[in-house]
Amino acid sequence: MSEPQAVLLEAGLVVDGTGGPSWPGDLLLQGDRILALGEGLRGRLPAGLAPAAVEIVDCRGKVIAPGFIDAHTHDDAIVLRDPLCLPKLSQGITTVVTGNCGISLAPYRTPRSLPPLTLLGADSFRHASMAAYRAAVDAARPALNVAALVGHTTLRFAAMQALDRPASADELAHMAALLDGCMAEGAHGMSSGLFYEEAFAAPAEEVTTLARVVARHGGVYATHLRSEMQQIIEALHEAGDSAFAAGVPLVISHHKCAGPANWGRTRETLPLIETLAKRQQIAMDVYPYVAGSTVLREDLVDGVIDVLLTWSDPHPEMTGRLVADIAREWGVSEKEACLRLKPGGACYFQMQEEDVERVIAHPLTMIGSDGLPHDRHPHPRLWGAFPRVFARYWRERGLFTLEQAVHKMTGMTARNLRIADRGLLRAGAMADVVVFDPATIADTATYDRPHGLSLGIERVFVNGVLAYRGGTGDEAATIARAGRMLTRAGA
Template identity: 50%
Template sequence: MNDTPNAILIRSGDLVDGTGAPRRKADVLLKGERIAAIAEPGAIATEDATVIDATGLTVSPGFIDVHTHDDNAVLVSPDMSAKLSQGVTTVVAGNCGISIAPGQLDNPPPPLTLIANADPGTFRFERLRDYAAAVEAAAPSINIAMLIGHSTLRIGAMDDIGKKANTAELDRMRERLAACLDDGAIGFSTGLYYKTNAAADMEEVVALAELLADKGGVYVTHMRDEHDHVLDSLHESFETANKADVPIVISHHKCAGPRNWGRSRETLPLIEATRAKQRVGLDAYPYAAGSTVLDPDWIDPEVRTLVSWSISYPEMSGRDLADIAAEWRCSQQDAARRLSPAGGIYFQMDEADVRRILAYPPTMIGSDGLPHDSHPHPRLWGTFPRVLGKFCREEGLFSLEDAVYKMTGLSASRFGLTDRGVVREGAYADLVLFDADEIIDRATFEEPTRPAHGIDRVFVNGKIGWQAGAHTGARSGRFVSR
């Protein structure tokens, strides 16, 4: 295990504090799990602290990955190197209507496979408090906060998820969601795009989301349609949140499919106009390809599709669906059927839209990485260094201060993560030391699990979890709530 000392003085770093304020030279003193002092270089007595010379390095809050499916990963792979290696210290899980709790579910259908693949024992937590206890027992290397997923609630309460919930089923879902909020959930998520969630109408979603109002929670949605009806789905999302009187976050905002490329010129002004009337946030990942379950109904021959995993044909992971279909002498849709249950990476976005959405000031950063895929999307290992290296330093899409704010202070504020996302006295000592001139992602679609370059050290609750390109053995993360 890592023997991080109780007091650490990080000396002479370039402090980017997560608020958007200009960088400045500073010393930062850590004591235990908190930041004890911040001052001009040389102004803090070393006392008995171990000194880390951060000259030439940027010192920032630990990155907060606001869109993950790490519910099960923190239990089965608690080292969480995919996230820790890129400077992530806290993840928000339970996105897209999919959460590991509440309820004991046998053989859950897609898209719940995104957090479990073929493991039938994943969904075993009747209460969120049971899951929180399992997280504490697993002692992951990063912190995790949880949303409660609508699909999970529906599967646990309904006989036929292809229909709208009846009164008794809705009452059962409300009861379970309320209990999870009491257990520390920070919000509620929907995945109205998915078949497990698509039959729910606005009335059903409002009846659940309104429970957040008294708890300070946030409503997070993978909208009903990110393709041809993206504007309609935005309007539906905003109206739902308005009726429930809760803040909303639009997940992984995109304009998908070649017919919709360029439509961020329409969606972003709509989001901006709505922000003047409601509490609206959004997140995005820095890639023009998405990843989810491989569904024959979603195959578009105009869009390249890469197989990320397959239970029936595991040897096909990492291959193009079109090539597999050609070998099998069948359509891509038929190939997808044969491969299922499986995952796919869909090259469905336009690079200009990706840049426009990333540059939009309210956009937070979320990886949407899928940790159980055998050949994952490179966003699992590369999202945050890619924003800092490619889009900030190389392309000048935003300043370093703004880039860090999108990953830290903005995210903590939007999700109500107290004392995280900022470097200030009294805050938790979740920190990243990185070389702003060198940081870059190295994960690619061909080699998706390569760690990033340029991360010097990562602290989680005052312990050094990542240093010199390797995990230190420290596992100091925890289950966090608002």
């Protein structure tokens, strides 16, 4: 029996990614494109498409939506090492945006990386150009699509011998040339991680100079702010001014007000972001949790918030435990325990739920997981961020409509990150589609058990190919790997 030439997703609730009203109907996929949308498509198939050549999928009671786009990931290396991409596919994610927080695999080659590059794995930096990284992705054939940013910190490593100072004129020119090459090869923009020590010494002028390169190519600038704590207002002004001066759209990465002293300050930050948005294009991404996750830093271990160890090179046996408990066992302060555990990573319970809700409900906010796939005991956001938005913030808390929730994961993200032909259900668009049950979609990953398949994700199509079929236990599986390395819209 021959393979079907098309797939008809029939009688579902079509949520098209625009944020507009949903409607009951059908979606017809052929090849790697959406062929048609409408009602009763089975009875009016396009000429030349025989009914026997169409696979019918009954979607009654289910949502048919664009494949979710993860606006903020550190999946640069994992799509090469583990191209099945189960943590993301099982959430309905069909495209990941890599290279965030100033850290990207390209353009840099080194036999062993140092923090914070270790967020992408210890020995992954083998790609001297975006073209080389693209070739590696193409060879790996991941199960989802990859849209790449270029990391400012990676550029600094590639061009500078010492990172505790601003770049010299020659070093900055070297960085600009590397970035220009990556943008010409299809990168979607640049990210910065001024929060990290290796980029903290970079002045705003250094970032603005590089952002101008991005602007010439029609890309975007995403930033992990210099501070998400006491100096967050100043950091927001710096980011806005840098992007405005460069003439480039701005994305504020994983917006939060971190630390107990800053809880409630989203009442200040969100109005400021709205004010900036009146003069420039600006967006935010957020993950739906009160804990963040990054490398171990003693300045973040304050003795007040809980800190959960996700990995430690010198003490791997402590993974999954609270730093406070480790410190008591060793008879030392939490900061001293942190120093002994480094290099390592941790989840920091540093946000207030009310702040998370204000940010996630804001009309400028997209959804990003910010998961760290190389952690031995990862934050649950790696496996559960997107279904959690539906389960907790749509179904339970009612912060937005179903259509708005989908928009934050699809059409809005595609527009802000310059991802062409994705994020919307329309005839002619690429066939990245997820079918899910709105009544049951939920995350199962927890801080204690972070590797958990999400519920309610029924089918995930990537470039028209059924990539994932949901289920329980062994029933859930990656079916095919049909992802691609994407090129910036307009490139």
